[in-house]
Amino acid sequence: MRRAVMIGTGSALPRRQVSNAELARTVDTSDEWIVERTGIRNRYVAGEGETTSSLATEAARNAIEAAGIAPSDIGLIILATATPDQTFPATATIVQAALGVDDCVAFDVQAVCSGFLYALSVADSMIRGGSASHALVIGAETFSRILDWEDRTTCVLFGDGAGAVVLKAEDGGDRGVLATRLHADGRHNQLLYVDGGPSTTQTVGKLRMKGQEVFRHAVTNLAQVLREVMQDAGLTVDDIDWVVPHQANRRILDATARKLGLPAERVIITVDQHANTSAASVPLALDVAVRDGRIKPGDLLVLEAMGGGFTWGAAAIRY
């Protein structure tokens, strides 16, 4: 059986860190409120010259180096983002050019915070279908550029960054993507959205969210999709070494783990340092845990995310 095996991970963050205390100097909020309600202590914010494509390119270079392949080996680049450099061309093609990959398939996927799960699932299908032997799957965002910095209910929650993985087609063996599950329910698209766009306002717009309602849906949907993907892969909670969740809010992570009976110490948490980096959050957390030695070859991982749309998804992977 052909599988997409993860052979390298990488990530990138902007230079500038912004603590809760620094935010509280310009917004009516406090470190105590943000930590208690979200678990966030710090976020990174892109500065001059830093863009979604520049962060994505740096993360991709790190993943390619970790994988020990040449950029020219890559036949497929899928980049998940809701904050592309431009409306078009796809940011994936900007990354392709920056990496010096002459000819490959390259496109963006837009599923907001679940974008990386959507991109991973598409790449897995294309690899198993034989369209590429090496794929680069990236999640990269600069949400700081679509935040309303006067809206304390949203601006404290998000940050910028990028994460990437290299997938390789391998026949036989038990490593690789075992199962993926995706969902969308467009009835809820007014709970989390951006109030602009090329075809409506001809502006980029700002992020708007009804936080409490999103919270409620998130816990239910994430617990459901985690159960589904474990069932598809023939796994129980006891088989899982690490859950690598979308990093939106510490309370969502804790509530979801409790619902599934998952011990908190098997959940990778970076939301305190990075805040919510949307499509970048899962590959960023994954790279942190691979590089600090927690995630080891052979470990059973479950990745999950939920975002605007709503969209949500999960993947079971033997690393």
Ligand SMILES: CC(C)(COP(=O)(O)OP(=O)(O)OC[C@H]1O[C@@H](n2cnc3c(N)ncnc32)[C@H](O)[C@@H]1OP(=O)(O)O)[C@@H](O)C(=O)NCCC(=O)NCCS
């Ligand atoms: C946004 C979120 C942190 C708010 O937490 P909450 O416990 O639901 O808080 P509420 O919205 O009920 O607000 C409580 C109070 O805090 C205030 N508040 C909101 N943001 C604040 C801030 N940054 N600092 C201080 N006070 C704030 C509110 O105005 C409200 O005040 P009021 O009672 O006087 O009206 C929480 O709902 C959440 O995380 N939701 C999910 C968001 C998410 O993960 N989205 C991304 C999914 S991809």
